Amino acid sequence: MDFSLNSQNITDKKILNRIENLCTQEEPAACIAACPLHVNIKDIINHITKEEWVKAYELFLKTIPFPEIIAHACDAPCMGTCRRKEIGGAIDIGKLEIAILDNYKMQAKSPLFLPKKAHTIAIIGGGLSGMTCAMDLIKKGYKVKIYEKENRLGGKLWGIDREVLSAEAIEEDIKRLLKFPVEVFYENFIPCKTKEEVLEFKEKNSYDAVYIACETDLKNDGDTLITEVKDVFSGKRKNRLTDGFSPIYDMFDGKSAATSLERSLQNVSIMAGREKEGSFETTLFTDVASFSNEAPIKSSGKSYTKEEALKEARRCIQCTCLECVKSCSFMQHYKAYPKRYVRELYNNLSIAMGIHHANEMINACSLCGQCGLICPNGLNMADTFLAARNKMVESKKMPPSVFEFAMLDMEYSVSHEAFMVKNQKGFEKSEYLFFPGCQLSASEPDLVKQVYKDLCEKLSGGVGLMLSCCGIMAHWGGDKDKFQKAIDEIKTSWIKLNSPKIIVSCPNCQRVLSDMAHLPVINIYELFHEIELDDLKNFNDENYYIHDACGARNDKNTQDKVRSLIKNIGCNVCEMKDNKDKGSCCGYGGLALFSNKTISDEIISKNIKDNSLDMNDAVLTYCINCRDRYLSKGVKSYHILEKIYEGRVRINGKSPTWSLRQENRAYLKNSILNEVWGEKIEMSDDIEIYLDDKLIEKLEDRMILKSDIKNVIKYGEEKNNRFYNPENKHFTASLRPQNVTFWVEYEPFKDGFLVHNAYSHRMSFENLNIKSGSDKT
Numbered sequence: 001m002d003f004s005l006n007s008q009n010i011t012d013k014k015i016l017n018r019i020e021n022l023c024t025q026e027e028p029a030a031c032i033a034a035c036p037l038h039v040n041i042k043d044i045i046n047h048i049t050k051e052e053w054v055k056a057y058e059l060f061l062k063t064i065p066f067p068e069i070i071a072h073a074c075d076a077p078c079m080g081t082c083r084r085k086e087i088g089g090a091i092d093i094g095k096l097e098i099a100i101l102d103n104y105k106m107q108a109k110s111p112l113f114l115p116k117k118a119h120t121i122a123i124i125g126g127g128l129s130g131m132t133c134a135m136d137l138i139k140k141g142y143k144v145k146i147y148e149k150e151n152r153l154g155g156k157l158w159g160i161d162r163e164v165l166s167a168e169a170i171e172e173d174i175k176r177l178l179k180f181p182v183e184v185f186y187e188n189f190i191p192c193k194t195k196e197e198v199l200e201f202k203e204k205n206s207y208d209a210v211y212i213a214c215e216t217d218l219k220n221d222g223d224t225l226i227t228e229v230k231d232v233f234s235g236k237r238k239n240r241l242t243d244g245f246s247p248i249y250d251m252f253d254g255k256s257a258a259t260s261l262e263r264s265l266q267n268v269s270i271m272a273g274r275e276k277e278g279s280f281e282t283t284l285f286t287d288v289a290s291f292s293n294e295a296p297i298k299s300s301g302k303s304y305t306k307e308e309a310l311k312e313a314r315r316c317i318q319c320t321c322l323e324c325v326k327s328c329s330f331m332q333h334y335k336a337y338p339k340r341y342v343r344e345l346y347n348n349l350s351i352a353m354g355i356h357h358a359n360e361m362i363n364a365c366s367l368c369g370q371c372g373l374i375c376p377n378g379l380n381m382a383d384t385f386l387a388a389r390n391k392m393v394e395s396k397k398m399p400p401s402v403f404e405f406a407m408l409d410m411e412y413s414v415s416h417e418a419f420m421v422k423n424q425k426g427f428e429k430s431e432y433l434f435f436p437g438c439q440l441s442a443s444e445p446d447l448v449k450q451v452y453k454d455l456c457e458k459l460s461g462g463v464g465l466m467l468s469c470c471g472i473m474a475h476w477g478g479d480k481d482k483f484q485k486a487i488d489e490i491k492t493s494w495i496k497l498n499s500p501k502i503i504v505s506c507p508n509c510q511r512v513l514s515d516m517a518h519l520p521v522i523n524i525y526e527l528f529h530e531i532e533l534d535d536l537k538n539f540n541d542e543n544y545y546i547h548d549a550c551g552a553r554n555d556k557n558t559q560d561k562v563r564s565l566i567k568n569i570g571c572n573v574c575e576m577k578d579n580k581d582k583g584s585c586c587g588y589g590g591l592a593l594f595s596n597k598t599i600s601d602e603i604i605s606k607n608i609k610d611n612s613l614d615m616n617d618a619v620l621t622y623c624i625n626c627r628d629r630y631l632s633k634g635v636k637s638y639h640i641l642e643k644i645y646e647g648r649v650r651i652n653g654k655s656p657t658w659s660l661r662q663e664n665r666a667y668l669k670n671s672i673l674n675e676v677w678g679e680k681i682e683m684s685d686d687i688e689i690y691l692d693d694k695l696i697e698k699l700e701d702r703m704i705l706k707s708d709i710k711n712v713i714k715y716g717e718e719k720n721n722r723f724y725n726p727e728n729k730h731f732t733a734s735l736r737p738q739n740v741t742f743w744v745e746y747e748p749f750k751d752g753f754l755v756h757n758a759y760s761h762r763m764s765f766e767n768l769n770i771k772s773g774s775d776k777t
Contacts, residue, residue, distance in 0.1 A: 005383045007390035007480075011350045016342055022379035023339035024283045029319035031078035031093070033282035036240070036252035039063045041078055041093055048096060048313035053104035060097060065135040066173035066251070069128065069157060071097035073165040074248045077241055077279060083286050083319055088294040091316050095299060099309035117141040119208040119265055122201070124190045127155025128247055130213030131177055132254025133261075138180045140262060145207075146182060149189040149214075153177070156245045193217045198229055209233070209265060211257045224260045224270045225253070231264055233257045239278040252278060285376040286319040324371035324381075327578060329602040330592070331371075334361055338371070338379050345388050349397075362388045363402050364599045367476055367590030368550040373581050382590070389478025400739040403477040405703045406594040408738075409662070410482075413438035413469035414489065418665035421466040421493040424456055425677055429498035431461025435513070437506035438469040440624045440639075442661035443652065445668035447641055450649040451524070452672070455503065458531040464497045466490070467669055470512040476591045487517045494519060503527060505641065507551025507558060507623055508589075525561045525622060525640070537646055538570035542618075544638070545574045545611060547630070548583035549623035556580075562622045562640060569643055571620065577610045584610075586621075586629040593629075594703070604629045628655040657696065659706040687713060688752030695755060704742065704758055711735055712744040713753055730756055 009015050027033075031041045040059055047056035057067075064070050074094060082090035119142055123130045126148030134144045146153070153174050157165065178184070191197040192212050202210050211225075212218065212234035218227040222238030237256050240249045256277065263270045297304070297312040304312060324338065325331040334341070341361070348358030365385040372380025392398040412418055418441075423430050434455055436448045455463045471486025490513070494500070504510045505524045514521040546566065552558045559580050563573050578584045587593060587603035608630075613619065619637040621627045630637035632655045642651050656664060673679040687710055691699070699705075716722035716733025723732040734743045745757040 005387040007387055007394050010384070010387040010391050011346065013346070013350075016346050019379065019384060020339050020342040022375070022377040023321075023337060023342070024285055024377065025321045025337045025339055027282050027284040029284060029286070030081040030083055030282050031091075031319075033276075033280050033284075034077045034081040036077070036249055036278045037063050037255065039078075042316070042318060044100075045091065045093075045096065045313045045316045046318060048100070048309060049316070051310070053100060057100050057104050060100060064251070065132055066128070066176060067097070067101055068169035068173045069165065069247055070251065071101050072169055073157070073160050075242070075246050077248065083288050084315060084317060087288050087291050087317075088315070089296040092296050092304075092312055095304045096309055096313060098303040099306065102303060103306065115141050116143070119143065120145065120206075121261065122147065122205065122207040122210045124192050124201075124210065124212045125155065125214030126150070126153040126184065127213060127250065128157055129250040129254040129257070130155075130211065131174070132251045133211050133213065133258045134182055134254075135177055135180070136255055136258035137262070138182055140258075142262075144182050146184045147188045147190045148184060148186055151186050153184065156250075157247070159245075160247075195227075195229055198227075198232055202229070202232065209261050211254075211261060213254065213257075225257050226260060226264070226270065231261070233261055237278055239280070241279055284319060285321045285323065286317070287323060288317065291317050321376070323374045323376070324379075327374055327582075327584065328371055329587075329606045330365050330599055332606075333364075333599050333602055338375075338381050341381060342384060345384065349388060349391055359392070359397075359399055359402070360596065362392070363399075364592055364596035365590055366550070366585040366587065366592040366600075366603060368585035369553050370550070370578070370582060370584060373553070385590075386476075386478065389476075390480055391478075393478040393480070398478060402595050403473075403591050404739050405658075406473045406591045407477060407479070407482070409658075410438070410469050410471070410473035410486070412662050413441075413467075413665060414486070418662070418669055419468050420669050420673065421464065421468070421497070422677065423464045423497055424462040427462030427464075429462060430464035430500040431498075432459055432503055433464040433466055433494065433497055433500040434503045435466050435468070435470075435509060437504065437509045437624075438467075438665065439661075440505055440641075441467055441668050442664050443624045443628055443656055444639070444642070445664045445671070446650045447639075447645060448668055449672055449675070450645055451505070451641060452676075454533065458533075462500075463503075464500055465672070466493060467665070467672075468493075470506075470509040472508050472512050473591065475512070475516075476589070487512075491517065491519070505622075507549040507555065509551075510555075510558070511551050523558055523561070525558060525565050528565055528644070529561060533644065537643070539643070540570055541572050542570070543572045543574050544618050544620035545576055545613065546579070547576060547586065547607070547619050547621045547626050547637075548580050549621065549626055550583070550585050550589045551623060553581050553583070558622075565644075566620060566640060571643065573620075576607070586623070586626040588625040588629055597701075600629075601633075604633055608633060608635055631655040657700050658703055659699075662705065662707065686710065688750070689713070689746075690749055690752065690754045695757070699758060702760060704760055708737075708742050708760075709744050709755055709758055711737065712742050712758075713746055713755075716744075 028038065029042045032038050044056045044059050047059065061067055071094060076094055078093055079090040084091050121137055121142050121144050123134050123144060123146045126146050130146060131153060134146055137144050154170050157170050190201055193216055195218060198210065198218065209231040216234050218234050220227050220235040225233040225235060225237065227234050236253050242249060260270050294315050297308050299308055322337060331337065344358050345362060362385050365381060367382040367386055369380055369382045372378055434452050441448050452465055468490065469486065471483045474482035474486060501520045501522055502513055503522055503524055504513065510521050510523050513519045546563065548559060566573055584607050585603055587600035593600040613635050619630045619635055620640055621637060622640050624639050627637045627639045670681045673681060689706065689709060712733050712735045715735045716731060721733060730745050730747050732743060732745045734741055740760050742760045743758065744755060746753045746755045
């Protein structure tokens, strides 16, 4: 896209139309676009494959008024553009149409036509063009008179080889026309070469309009077929692919003339909405590489038998784009494609102002950007959905609790419990600053400590350490103010450390700090090529599937450095089906894991299925979230730093719970302050709670932290605001710290409390003041 989307222009209809038009999914298949009448060949063939012969016939007849003639004698421009032509040979559409007519035409319904209108129209020339114009006008209720110099209709059709088009076929289609109320004057030559001749004929007979469907010296404009004589039309449309006799293009001229003629009589715009009338080149992208090379089915006779027609129809690849949908679980979940998503997004932001379904859809995208690289036109729905989230936050239409858990997790990372920034011990300023990111600190705190220790030993000039969050949670959540605040706080700390070069291990941190905050950044994988690491273990050519992080999309340097580093430690890289720039998201990005866990799980499950991963396969990542997502689905997965430091540091090796993530961040800060800087942190008194494994699993699924439970119990105990159940001697307390209410069922146990159940919801209870702390209640 050649413009920048933001919260201000995301509701601009013109801009959204430009975005929408980048998606070509609703554009016609090449065969339909090439056909001047745009016969829906794709759906007709689809009906044949399902043996829905009557539906196929009715759809054919909907566009083609004379099916026998076209089925047998059409010069088939559709076959010239058929994408199957590249992989075996074009679909023989003509023979398929004949097969329909031969066996199933009598079961179709006759078309309806409109009530009569007051105008009378003359058509000079009873060839296929004149017949078609007459048929169209009659169906719309006009009174039509045809003047034909011969003793029969059909014109040049009678000159076609009888082996191709039989007299019976021509006569059958002429009968179709004559069933309608039309007057035909046979052996009636009308002089119409000049303007004067046509005017005399029109005025003498009081015709409202005339279509000259034979030779004349009157010139038309090539678009509307209108001539210099008012309400007189003639000749051929300019966008014919042939100037000679062509049944399909003569029919096209007749239909075009009928449309122009009617609009002229109604005094409306003749050309409005007709930009793609006639043959044109479609913009629909269709990837044929995945289809096998299959030759056309040979017929045992002049046309296909039913069985042969079925086989030939099934060769059709049913041209479609949907390239982004094929790779995106999010789009598959909502069963649509970008053009439709953009429309729904506009309706939600500009008209409905926050309907639940569209909110859910907007917030469920992982914002990974894969679609933009897959799309032939570069349509990146991540930009669109992010701008929509920004708009929803600014207009206060964002549901308050949808990203609340993620925002609170980010706030914890920058809180007193987890945040720290210091120069290397013994240094007053830093040449480098290690920024491990909140997620690596949450999953593998001991790994962070060991990496920092190595960096301090290998690099000169001082290596500072910042334990914090880059703010991408707020960016993904659409809150620009919170995101900017996070960036500003990082910059403030960075300046105090003498503006060092920042070393990152997370691709998302790299993107934020480098591209958005414009700070000097180097990723640790590139750095590890420049410094010597001790005791690197050689893994003897063990095979690992490499999962490319979304944050490294379009970052060839990081992708290549990671692969080189993997090989240096003795691992073989097995590429996934979608890799590097077009790699699939793990389901964490864009806060999809928080807003719609179902879709997040579908994303990671699709990755596993597409690559046929099982318990014997191992995945190697360079984003800790990616590692944890694979681990959560039972797939053996490692972060590359785990393999580099294997045997040198304690690795958790499993996806931590939400509560453990916060505990790990606090542990990292406290232990590293103690071990490196010799600072002891006084731990605040806290209550002890006991939970069984089943409840822990439930809390993890519902994103309820142990700290949430502790706060509820503390509130219930200190304020004596709790319910007591004398039957089981359990207390129940609740607390609504922000937008979510937490409920906990518990009882005193040992030196703390035994938790039996916990849940949360978004409801709030006004004027509810029930306080009951007595065990006699």
